[in-house]
Amino acid sequence: xxxxxxxxxxxxRQDGILMDAxxxxxxxxxxxDHISLTLTEERIGILGRNGSGKTTLLRLITGLIAPDSxxxxxxxxxxxxxxxxxxxxxxxxFQNPDHQIxxxxxxxxxxxxxxxxxxxxxxxxxxxxxxxAAEGRAHWAKVPVSTLSQGQRHYLCLLAVLLMxxxxxxxxxxxxxxxxxxxxxxxxxxxxxxxxxxTITHDPATLATADRVLWLEGGRxxxxxxxxxxxxxxxxxxxxxxxxxxxxxxxx
Amino acid sequence: MExxxxxxxxxxxxxxxxxxxxxxxxxxxVPITAQSLGxxxxxxxxxxxxxxxxxxxxxxxxxAGLPLLSGGRGGLGVFAGPSVGFLVGFPIAAFAAGWIMxxxxxxxxxxxxxxxxxxxxxxxxxxxxxxxALMLDxxxxxxxxxxxxxxxxxxxxxxxxxxxxxxxxxxxxxxLLSRA
Amino acid sequence: xLTLTSPVEIWAHRLPAGGKLAALAxxxxxxxxxxxxxxxxxxxxxxxxxxxxxxxxFASGGLRLxxxxxxxxxxxxxxxxxxxxxxxxxxxLLRMLTAVALANFVTMTTRLSDMIxxxxxxxxxxxxxxxxxxxxxxALALVVRFIPVMLERLxxxxxxxxxxxxxxxxxxxxxxxxxxxxxxxxxxxxALRARGGAD
Numbered sequence: 188x189x190x191x192x193x194x195x196x197x198x199x200r201q202d203g204i205l206m207d208a209x210x211x212x213x214x215x216x217x218x219x220d221h222i223s224l225t226l227t228e229e230r231i232g233i234l235g236r237n238g239s240g241k242t243t244l245l246r247l248i249t250g251l252i253a254p255d256s257x258x259x260x261x262x263x264x265x266x267x268x269x270x271x272x273x274x275x276x277x278x279x280x281f282q283n284p285d286h287q288i289x290x291x292x293x294x295x296x297x298x299x300x301x302x303x304x305x306x307x308x309x310x311x312x313x314x315x316x317x318x319x320a321a322e323g324r325a326h327w328a329k330v331p332v333s334t335l336s337q338g339q340r341h342y343l344c345l346l347a348v349l350l351m352x353x354x355x356x357x358x359x360x361x362x363x364x365x366x367x368x369x370x371x372x373x374x375x376x377x378x379x380x381x382x383x384x385x386t387i388t389h390d391p392a393t394l395a396t397a398d399r400v401l402w403l404e405g406g407r408x409x410x411x412x413x414x415x416x417x418x419x420x421x422x423x424x425x426x427x428x429x430x431x432x433x434x435x436x437x438x439x
Numbered sequence: 440m441e442x443x444x445x446x447x448x449x450x451x452x453x454x455x456x457x458x459x460x461x462x463x464x465x466x467x468x469v470p471i472t473a474q475s476l477g478x479x480x481x482x483x484x485x486x487x488x489x490x491x492x493x494x495x496x497x498x499x500x501x502x503a504g505l506p507l508l509s510g511g512r513g514g515l516g517v518f519a520g521p522s523v524g525f526l527v528g529f530p531i532a533a534f535a536a537g538w539i540m541x542x543x544x545x546x547x548x549x550x551x552x553x554x555x556x557x558x559x560x561x562x563x564x565x566x567x568x569x570x571x572a573l574m575l576d577x578x579x580x581x582x583x584x585x586x587x588x589x590x591x592x593x594x595x596x597x598x599x600x601x602x603x604x605x606x607x608x609x610x611x612x613x614x615l616l617s618r619a
Numbered sequence: 620x621l622t623l624t625s626p627v628e629i630w631a632h633r634l635p636a637g638g639k640l641a642a643l644a645x646x647x648x649x650x651x652x653x654x655x656x657x658x659x660x661x662x663x664x665x666x667x668x669x670x671x672x673x674x675x676x677f678a679s680g681g682l683r684l685x686x687x688x689x690x691x692x693x694x695x696x697x698x699x700x701x702x703x704x705x706x707x708x709x710x711x712l713l714r715m716l717t718a719v720a721l722a723n724f725v726t727m728t729t730r731l732s733d734m735i736x737x738x739x740x741x742x743x744x745x746x747x748x749x750x751x752x753x754x755x756x757x758a759l760a761l762v763v764r765f766i767p768v769m770l771e772r773l774x775x776x777x778x779x780x781x782x783x784x785x786x787x788x789x790x791x792x793x794x795x796x797x798x799x800x801x802x803x804x805x806x807x808x809x810a811l812r813a814r815g816g817a818d
Contacts, residue, residue, distance in 0.1 A: 251813060278813075286809075288764065445803075448757075448765070452762045499735075504726045520718075575691065
């Protein structure tokens with residue numbers, strides 16, 4: 188059963204994610220080229236191969252970087268300049284949990300986001316312990332994160348994001364590098380979340396149940412539609428590229 | 440702002456890690472502990488202010504009770520021992536190395552070697568030798584004589600700091616914050 | 620992470636960390652004011668009694684922490700034998716051992732988190748210089764978090780070197796290790812920003 192979101196969350200969430208002619212240039216290379224889109228669906232997939240610009244798109248949506256030109260708005264706010272509001276609107280689950288975990292113990296990691304949202308330290312720690320107990324993992328609280336397995340660290344990152352109760356969560360290759368039982372468990376967990384999910388991946392199989400899929404290629408949107416039409420086209424194109432041995436080409 | 444903070448913290452961790460790994464064997468089979476190399480790199484890579492702060496952060500954790508100094512030493516005791524001058528000199532050495540790095544236009548490798556010799560050896564030894572003289576009740580000349588045992592290793596480390604800084608400058612020019 | 624706090628809990632563990640630090644500061648200054656072998660020997664006996672009050676296991680742990688001082692014992696010992704200034708050598712060594720042992724005693728009986736809390740209080744005046752206590756706290760946590768990550772990375776780098784080379788990598792691992800630290804710093808900055816930044 189999905190947890191209900193607070194009612195105030197629902198109205199602002201309807202504004203969704205909006206981009207208008209957003210461009211990003213990194214080290215002289217155009218990585219995102221005039222991206223315009225409005226995302227209001229509940230389950231959104233962004234599909235692309237390595238170097239297509241999908242990670243940059245994710246950073247742009249989360250407000251980790253600003254566009255060189257164009258506009259990015261989450262629920263009507265600018266996620267790069269208005270960090271405080273962006274935190275409540277948007278959470279991000281990084282591909283590699285080791286790039287996300289900042290604190291030595293599980294409870295400190297969980298409490299950090301809450302302190303950032305204005306909770307006092309003691310209250311944040313109590314809430315973190317409560318959340319762990321609710322997940323049947325109360326014994327994790329004092330454990331050093333370095334002793335957790337890869338799957339457990341992924342799980343910790345998800346829990347840390349959920350504790351901050353964002354209305355939209357961005358998932359960067361959420362299932363990559365995990366064993367099959369862990370993948371199945373996480374996928375089930377994602378499916379049950381009440382939040383809007385934006386999944387960024389190179390793996391079409393992950394997006395079969397999405398409401399809408401965008402295919403990113405060379406910094407532009409190559410296709411946009413329901414998974415039934417976008418996924419087969421993407422798979423066929425990838426197979427063609429694979430046959431051409433295009434790996435020898437250098438970017439740039 | 441976040442980048443400043445995380446660079447300082449990650450280089451403090453780097454100093455610790457360089458003290459924890461088993462001694463690094465040089466080509467000639469001479470083992471050295473790389474910790475003071477970490478101090479030099481803080482200055483040559485991060486620059487004066489960030490470099491010194493990284494070293495101070497590292498020392499705070501040592502004083503708080505983590506055994507992060509090479510050989511697994513740590514705690515308040517090391518600040519009451521004869522090497523205290525070297526510990527006091529660490530952040531100032533990093534600052535001096537960074538300061539020189541920021542102000543010369545020499546190639547990164549040469550500048551970093553010079554900065555490491557002046558900051559990581561010259562400045563550091565002024566404090567280290569004074570500390571030895573004070574704690575062991577010796578004249579400065581006598582204390583300097585004791586400290587000379589470390590000089591050959593430290594010269595090697597200064598050269599290594601130069602080579603490593605040069606490599607970083609070549610592989611990732613933007614990473615050299617001391618020259619940003 | 621392994622700390623130097625003694626696993627053998629004694630009475631001094633229950634004293635407040637700030638008080639122990641203040642007492643240590645006074646005691647250390649006092650030690651440097653003493654300059655005759657009998658008075659210093661008295662201070663030494665007092666310190667031994669302090670350790671003995673914690674039992675055999677605690678005291679032997681304390682003795683282990685003094686081991687890194689042996690080169691200085693050797694140098695000073697030989698020096699003063701040579702110059703036939705035994706009482707001078709005695710003053711130096713007694714003072715050194717007592718001062719280090721007293722400081723170690725405080726470290727051994729204080730939890731890391733309590734000690735850091737005292738440091739944060741002491742560092743509070745620095746807030747005016749832009750070193751906010753909150754940033755100090757985040758930075759300390761980041762260091763503790765990333766030491767095991769970087770140690771593991773260094774092992775990986777060494778292994779992938781050895782997988783393709785018959786020679787030991789030596790200092791060469793330090794270039795990728797430093798690059799990795801820089802990359803980690805960028806990613807940690809991003810993760811920090813993703814969750815509200817450092818202010």
